[in-house]
Amino acid sequence: MRILLISILMVLVINLRHLNMTVLVWDGVSLATDRQANDGSAKWESDKAWYITDKKTGKVCIVSGVGLLDDVINLREWYKDGALPESFPELTRHSSQLIVIHRDTGLWLYDGIAHPVHYGHNLHAFGHGKDFAYGALAMGATAKEAVDACNTYSLHCGKGIGIYNLNGETDVKEV
Numbered sequence: 001m002r003i004l005l006i007s008i009l010m011v012l013v014i015n016l017r018h019l020n021m022t023v024l025v026w027d028g029v030s031l032a033t034d035r036q037a038n039d040g041s042a043k044w045e046s047d048k049a050w051y052i053t054d055k056k057t058g059k060v061c062i063v064s065g066v067g068l069l070d071d072v073i074n075l076r077e078w079y080k081d082g083a084l085p086e087s088f089p090e091l092t093r094h095s096s097q098l099i100v101i102h103r104d105t106g107l108w109l110y111d112g113i114a115h116p117v118h119y120g121h122n123l124h125a126f127g128h129g130k131d132f133a134y135g136a137l138a139m140g141a142t143a144k145e146a147v148d149a150c151n152t153y154s155l156h157c158g159k160g161i162g163i164y165n166l167n168g169e170t171d172v173k174e175v
Contacts, residue, residue, distance in 0.1 A: 021156035022048055023129030024064055024099060025143040026107050028121035029165065031062050031099075032143035034129065034151055036159035037069065045159045055082045059102065062164045066127040067096025075110065085114035097126060103166035128156035 025032045037046035049064035063079055065072035074089040075098035081087070091112065098110035106120035125133035129150030136146035143163070150157040 022066055022127040023133055023147055023150040023154065023157045024048065024066060024126045025130075025133045025137070025146040025150075026099075026101065026119075026124045027137065027143035027146070028106065028123060030143045031064060031101055031164045032147040033064065033162045033164075034147055034157040034159060035162055036151075036157055043159065047162060049162060049164045050076065051164070052076070052080050054100075054102070055080070057102070059104075060166065061103075062101040062166060063098065064101075064164075065096060065098045068092050071096035072098070079110075083114070088114035099126065101164075101166065129154040132157075 021036070021038060023034050031049055033048040035045045035048065036043050037048075038044070046069075049062050051060050052063050053059070054061045063076050065075055068091075071089075071091045071093060074091070075096065078087060078089050079098060079100060094112045096112070100108045100110070100116070102108070105118070106122070107124060108116040108118055110116045123137050125137065125146065129147075132150040132153050133146040136149040141149065144161055147157070147161045151159075151161065
């Protein structure tokens with residue numbers, strides 16, 4: 001019995017390693033994220049999106065993701081290195097997703113494979129708080145307001161809001 005309990009605990013620890021419960025909301029202009037990260041027992045503030053220069057276009061884009069933080073970081077680095085399909089990273093969980101936003105073309109989603117789906121400038125939400133976010137968006141909320149609703153009502157979201165915009169010459173990150 002003791003061995004079984006130890007085995008179950010080990011599986012839980014492995015699965016919770018670098019867990020990143022989150023919400024990301026795109027309103028066609030801004031990407032807003034909550035700032036809470038956790039490991040299953042403790043929480044802290046963390047950036048959940050980054051500005052990088054796209055190797056193919058030479059333009060700045062916003063990169064973010066949902067899923068295990070290890071996977072999101074590996075996907076971000078893969079994208080920074082040129083997003084070559086043959087070097088797509090092995091993911092811990094196939095539910096991890098990479099979100100890339102370009103000023104001109106909007107949102108692109110890499111959902112476990114090296115080929116993205118284009119969502120453009122349409123409203124979209126990702127992560128554990130997405131149901132709250134969609135409700136807020138349906139009522140006319142901005143991305144920031146939708147994340148604020150998630151932070152209020154979702155157990156998995158909190159610790160503030162990060163807002164990311166691509167405004168031509170000036171890229172803005174507001175926390």
